[in-house]
Amino acid sequence: MNLLIFLIPVALGLGLLGLGAFLWSLKTGQYEDPEGAAARILDNDDEPL
Amino acid sequence: MGQAAVSQHDALLQTGAALPKGGFEFIFSVPSIHCGGCISKIERAVSTLPGVNSARVNLTLKRLRVVVGSLRDIIEVEETLTRIGFPATPIEHGDVSEADGDKKASSLLRAMGVAGFAAGNIMLLSVSVWSGADGPTRDLFHLISALIAIPVVIYSGQVFFRSALYALRGGRLNMDVPISLAVLLALGMSLFETLTGGADAYFDAAVTLLFFLLIGRYLDQHMRDRARKSVVSLSRLSAKGATRIEADGKLVYVPLDVIAPDMQLRVFPGDRIPVDGTILRGGSDLDRSLVTGESALVPAVAGDAVEAGTLNVTGSIDLLVTKTADQSFLSEVMKMLEAAENGRGGYVRIADRMASIYAPAVHLLALAAFIGWLIISGGDWHRALTIAIAVLIVTCPCAMGLAVPVVHVVGATRLFQNGILMRDGSALERLAEIDHVVFDKTGTLTMGDASVTSFAELSGRDRARIKTLASNSSHPASKAIAHMLKDAPDLGTDSVLEKPGYGVEASIDGTVMRLGRPDWVAEIAAPGDPASSETASQGHRLSFARSGARPVRFALEETMRSGAQDALSALQQQHISVEILSGDGAEPVQLMAQHLGIDTVSAGETPASKFARIKDLQAAGHKVLMVGDGINDAPSLAAGNASMAPASASDIGRQAADFVFTRDSLEAVPFAIGIARGAGRLVRGNFALAILYNCIAVPLAMAGYVTPLVAAIAMSASSIVVVGNSLRLLGTSGLRAHSDALVNTRPSSTGFTKPVGAKA
Numbered sequence A: 001m002n003l004l005i006f007l008i009p010v011a012l013g014l015g016l017l018g019l020g021a022f023l024w025s026l027k028t029g030q031y032e033d034p035e036g037a038a039a040r041i042l043d044n045d046d047e048p049l
Numbered sequence B: 001m002g003q004a005a006v007s008q009h010d011a012l013l014q015t016g017a018a019l020p021k022g023g024f025e026f027i028f029s030v031p032s033i034h035c036g037g038c039i040s041k042i043e044r045a046v047s048t049l050p051g052v053n054s055a056r057v058n059l060t061l062k063r064l065r066v067v068v069g070s071l072r073d074i075i076e077v078e079e080t081l082t083r084i085g086f087p088a089t090p091i092e093h094g095d096v097s098e099a100d101g102d103k104k105a106s107s108l109l110r111a112m113g114v115a116g117f118a119a120g121n122i123m124l125l126s127v128s129v130w131s132g133a134d135g136p137t138r139d140l141f142h143l144i145s146a147l148i149a150i151p152v153v154i155y156s157g158q159v160f161f162r163s164a165l166y167a168l169r170g171g172r173l174n175m176d177v178p179i180s181l182a183v184l185l186a187l188g189m190s191l192f193e194t195l196t197g198g199a200d201a202y203f204d205a206a207v208t209l210l211f212f213l214l215i216g217r218y219l220d221q222h223m224r225d226r227a228r229k230s231v232v233s234l235s236r237l238s239a240k241g242a243t244r245i246e247a248d249g250k251l252v253y254v255p256l257d258v259i260a261p262d263m264q265l266r267v268f269p270g271d272r273i274p275v276d277g278t279i280l281r282g283g284s285d286l287d288r289s290l291v292t293g294e295s296a297l298v299p300a301v302a303g304d305a306v307e308a309g310t311l312n313v314t315g316s317i318d319l320l321v322t323k324t325a326d327q328s329f330l331s332e333v334m335k336m337l338e339a340a341e342n343g344r345g346g347y348v349r350i351a352d353r354m355a356s357i358y359a360p361a362v363h364l365l366a367l368a369a370f371i372g373w374l375i376i377s378g379g380d381w382h383r384a385l386t387i388a389i390a391v392l393i394v395t396c397p398c399a400m401g402l403a404v405p406v407v408h409v410v411g412a413t414r415l416f417q418n419g420i421l422m423r424d425g426s427a428l429e430r431l432a433e434i435d436h437v438v439f440d441k442t443g444t445l446t447m448g449d450a451s452v453t454s455f456a457e458l459s460g461r462d463r464a465r466i467k468t469l470a471s472n473s474s475h476p477a478s479k480a481i482a483h484m485l486k487d488a489p490d491l492g493t494d495s496v497l498e499k500p501g502y503g504v505e506a507s508i509d510g511t512v513m514r515l516g517r518p519d520w521v522a523e524i525a526a527p528g529d530p531a532s533s534e535t536a537s538q539g540h541r542l543s544f545a546r547s548g549a550r551p552v553r554f555a556l557e558e559t560m561r562s563g564a565q566d567a568l569s570a571l572q573q574q575h576i577s578v579e580i581l582s583g584d585g586a587e588p589v590q591l592m593a594q595h596l597g598i599d600t601v602s603a604g605e606t607p608a609s610k611f612a613r614i615k616d617l618q619a620a621g622h623k624v625l626m627v628g629d630g631i632n633d634a635p636s637l638a639a640g641n642a643s644m645a646p647a648s649a650s651d652i653g654r655q656a657a658d659f660v661f662t663r664d665s666l667e668a669v670p671f672a673i674g675i676a677r678g679a680g681r682l683v684r685g686n687f688a689l690a691i692l693y694n695c696i697a698v699p700l701a702m703a704g705y706v707t708p709l710v711a712a713i714a715m716s717a718s719s720i721v722v723v724g725n726s727l728r729l730l731g732t733s734g735l736r737a738h739s740d741a742l743v744n745t746r747p748s749s750t751g752f753t754k755p756v757g758a759k760a
Helices: A003-027 A034-040 B002-013 B036-047 B073-083 B097-131 B136-156 B160-170 B178-194 B203-234 B327-342 B350-376 B379-395 B396-416 B425-432 B441-447 B460-470 B476-484 B518-522 B564-573 B585-596 B605-621 B634-639 B651-656 B668-702 B710-730 B732-743
Strands: B024-029 B052-058 B064-066 B088-090 B243-246 B251-255 B266-268 B277-281 B286-289 B299-301 B316-319 B420-422 B436-439 B444-457 B496-497 B503-508 B511-516 B538-547 B550-561 B577-582 B601-602 B624-627 B642-646 B660-661
Touching: A003 B097, A003 B136, B002 B073, B024 B073, B036 B052, B036 B064, B036 B073, B036 B605, B052 B073, B052 B379, B073 B441, B088 B642, B097 B136, B097 B160, B097 B203, B097 B710, B136 B160, B136 B178, B160 B178, B160 B203, B160 B732, B178 B203, B178 B251, B178 B350, B178 B396, B203 B379, B203 B396, B203 B710, B286 B503, B327 B651, B350 B379, B350 B476, B350 B668, B379 B710, B396 B420, B396 B425, B396 B668, B396 B710, B420 B668, B425 B585, B425 B642, B425 B668, B436 B441, B436 B605, B436 B660, B441 B444, B441 B642, B444 B476, B460 B476, B460 B511, B460 B538, B511 B518, B518 B538, B538 B634, B550 B585, B564 B585, B564 B668, B585 B601, B605 B624, B605 B634, B624 B634, B624 B668, B634 B642, B634 B651, B642 B651, B642 B668, B668 B710
Parallel strands: B436 B577, B436 B624, B577 B601, B624 B642, B642 B660
Antiparallel strands: B024 B064, B024 B088, B052 B064, B243 B251, B243 B266, B266 B316, B277 B316, B286 B299, B420 B660, B444 B550, B496 B503, B503 B511, B511 B538, B538 B550
């Protein structure tokens, strides 16, 4: 029972963290161009030699 | 031409929007972006230009957003894009007013995120209760669940509550009424249980229900947004303004809405005529195909009346405005279009039809369970209410809420991958019912351009001369001839004179020669040409002659859209009848119909008669798909049970159509019908699954066997089954064969015209 006093806030906190991260990614427009994000990983900014 | 460029620039500059932090934002639609390489190529090229603050490509929407320091810097950007091979079209900020839809989608997504968080955490607590937590621990867990669930239901459930209220106020029932009732009753009941230390709480069911339903809602919204955006990005910069000739002769670019009768406008070759008017000065050939469906160019001289929407092809003309933009020909068509669209509002989506049966049934069942148990248990209202709530929750609104949107998203994705854009969710349902297809001819069965089908043997010298004349004209017939003679050398001359409506004349090696209308060419040719008595029976005819020599003749035909033959035989396999309704003259239409083997043909149709024909077909019980492109087709596009337009269609035609196909091949038509029918089968299958599930779950719930645990499992399982069933549309094998054919987007050599070799 005593353990629950820690575990429940920890579980809820982790959930809230995930929710916060989701809302943040939504707000910063990270879902606006999913295909572009996938393609940009492969692009290294260096000019070809 | 320099003046035309200036007017283009003015039109471009008007699409910019000033940003609050300084600078101007421009959004371009760049349809040729297709990979990661394009992103870096464009961004590198544009961001190094002077005055450019930022350039960012959106690959998903195929758009480029550019912020520049001062307005005129953007001209350089557009030119650079064209130079590196990515022709771009500026999008007006008026068009980008997608803010409304975007806001809706992201608020749904936020609600979904919050509901998902709550569902996860409450489920965690519920699992502990189900696995045996009792006494104060259970009460504590219920209390924590309540503290999470109450604010979340208030926040995430808004969209359902509002829609339910709206329906009730209008005296109707929709799907959201039983959903709202189930969620609110479950929440209230569970709260009561929690406060009185009861054993069963439905917090998890209430929140999970919201979560699943919000997924369905979001998918629905997302699809509609994407459909609308992709059509907006197609819309070209058509006449949104015009070049006005001021009293002192200066040319000024003005927006369309300030144009009034008696103003003078100049229309350059290649521009569309913005308003109705009469020609004051100059002459040209006009392409009226989008207005009337006629494919042949019409010569126009001073004094002729011209309609808005006509394309000016060869010469620059000065126009006296007779009507304002909103009284012009275009707006008459617009009015017919609105009337037709109101008529189609009668279509009820399958989900709404289901809801109209489902909602009353659920309410009656729950009420029956409540009264029944009240009698059986001898007045135990607590027991009776719990069972009634279990009935409401378990009747599978989640599977119902997902059954249609998931199928439509998958269907729209399949269509999108094959270059077909869908503008409306219900369009897929309407398309599945089609049994008759009406094709427009010009621009739909045919492409805009012409090709040479027959010509006499030519000497090498004549080939070079004709090539020289043809390559100095922008008339489509000249372009077709120049294309056929692309191997011949260009002799080069500076004495070319293009006579609109007649042809081109030039003097090469001291001899006058003409290429153009046979009677005009015959004026300089050797008299007594035996061919001149021959009637121009097929297509357009042209001839060429040197002064005093015998003329040489060419015949031209419109190029048929690739895949037309295959598309028609595929339609036949789908048991769909086909007809042609064209505004063009009887002869070319008959010729085309014979070639394609279509029996039902009518030519010389006006917008009103096309519209009437479709209404007649519908009155006879047909479900009509209209495929057309022109302004004259727009009312019929809106009147058809469903409609498709090629991407090359007029703006108004494209806006009236449910589907726009961006690849050349006409095979998009049977392909889309195939997808729509597959989607229709899956939607019906999903409803059958949901009903089957209800046949098992509802009796159990009414008998009082559905505990919160059973409700949670049943709800998730039914949703997963429905989604899994919908995803089968991704791999329908019968359709794959079509999509492979569509991957080949190049127009193959025209089936209709004989391929022209350079053998002559």
